[in-house]
Amino acid sequence: MNASITPQVSVVIPLYQGEQHIRGALESVAAQDLAPWEVIVVDDGSRDNGPAIARSVVAPFPITVVPRTNGGQGAARNTGFERASGDFVALLDQDDRWYPDHLRRLLAALEPADDAVAWVLSDFDEVDAEGRVRQPAVVASRGEVFPKDLDAAISQSVFALPSSSLFRRDAILAVGGFDERLRGYEDDDLFVRLLMAGKRHRYLPVATTAYHVHGENTSTSTVFLTSREIYARKLFAGFADDPRRAEAVRRRFRATSYHDYFTALAQGRRTRAREVAASLRAIERGRRVPMGDRFLRALLRSTRLTTLVLRMSRRLPRWLSPHWPSGFALHT
Template identity: 35%
Template sequence: MNSSPTSVAGGTGVSPTVVVIIPFYNGADFIERSVRSVFEQSVPANEVIVVNDGSRPEERAALDALAERYPFRILDKENGGQGSARNAGVAASTSEYICFLDQDDFYLPNHIEILVEAIPAKEARFGFVYADLYEADADANVIRTGVVKLGAKSHPKTDLFDLLRHDMFVLPSASLISRTAFDAVGGFDPQFTGYEDDDLFLRIFRKGYTNHFVDRAVTVWCIHTASTSFGVRMVRSRFRYFMKLAAAFPDEPRRSLYYLRDYLVPRFQAYFVDHAIDSTKHDNEFRAEMLDILEQYAAVVLANPSVGRKSKLKLRMVIFLLRRVSPSTVAAIGSLTKLPGLSAVRRLLD
């Protein structure tokens, strides 16, 4: 590794130091592609750390074999999730700027160069710079080339209410973060295995650090069914994030700010309803848990005086149906779109 990148941040004349941190959990099928992309950068990283988050012994052995060809550091820890692995990597590093990379994704060749050049000169409250990325399948076949631009309309992030109402689409694997800002907010919240990125960047924003968007792709984001984006872990994490936001942003009637009604319900409710409907239709092993999550969510909404009675009635009706009718009936109701009297129920179940 080169000890000093050739690019200069923001025209300051000072070469920044950059660490790349890759959380690893039983990802031997993908990790070589990720690591290779880091060592093929046009501007090299000063440090590369792969954090083994309690993988199986044979998976851990794959890292040793890979480290014989690429000079990265391996950090071992007990399994604690992606957020805790990233935090451990940051704690073990010294560089002033931080880049992350998920084990199944990979950098485009000028990832570090583009992001370092976007660091503004002499900005005391610099927080992070983020860019776009490609979406691809597990074999790196490209599906889309503008995920961030298409996913969120507001760049850079300037409005708290927009950040509460919508997913941020700031991905750690396509970002460069100031260590000062990262440390100021305590890093990732390890309770999340999904939404930990939104949570981190929201807290950095709230601390008054700046953010900047680069309208270029720097990473290839490979989506497949084993990704954190899929499965029950994401559902659980989404619910934890909703609860954290609901607690952090109580309504302020004197300022006419009704966070739950105007921002959190529009953002999260459809997810929780859809998860419960889908698990009920298929009568799968997570049916009881998904219904329980929906009921816990509903308890928060029903207790809030700003949410209208009609909205509360619809939510109660959905829960009543899912608790009392059979999976086949739920599926049948969902498919009936033209019969008189059922259109309202159909809308509730969609």
């Protein structure tokens, strides 16, 4: 049992088909050297034994399992925020783990009475299914810079892990929580809206969380592409009167889409490549696109033609080769 419990922190864990993981997640919360006041496990329509396992875990704090119809992680987290009684809410995904000093370190960074600091986040380690560290201190290893300003947050991925974040509950509720339409980009969307509301964040350059990397990749799903389109349109609408930032958003999703397209093409997944190209056209529909980009968009409609042009270009002198987007040659 923990010697110290803080009434300030509620923990929210979305649960969906997580019977293999939820006990470990809860035990990592119970092992904190500063325990939370409560844990709210939001059962997002699970059909396995995960909810029963969560109820069976013994901890020095109450564990409440809240059932709801399946709505995705964002919707589950919102349910947890609404049910939480603490001033601060810490998020933990069902398959991630906290190191014992996680809550103590993050709470100490938020305790000063500065309401403009709405959340704090830390670095994290990437681990495999057996819990072995594959990449220590991922944020530092990627050269990510925190805290981020609004320009950085809209022009690239925020790269903030929810499981390594602690929020002021009132700040989250004030901006409407997670956008429940998104099943991808929901984290970036929330952080951007907090920044747009004038809120700030702090960063701890120490890994306090073990982030579990799955074999599957949700960023390859059609649902994820739909979320990308919704998020991009939200950003365009938010910066309708700011052409510089709107163009930064367009460039970001152009680069991301090119990367995904060429990666899919290299893997022989032509249907996926066509889906990515269609998603990019949807994102840029109604927006001014430079002539060179318009030509490339037209080319990408045909995966066979794109492959043929690339093969031909490799036989040309370097100075005559088409100017492909960054990463093209690496992924084909």
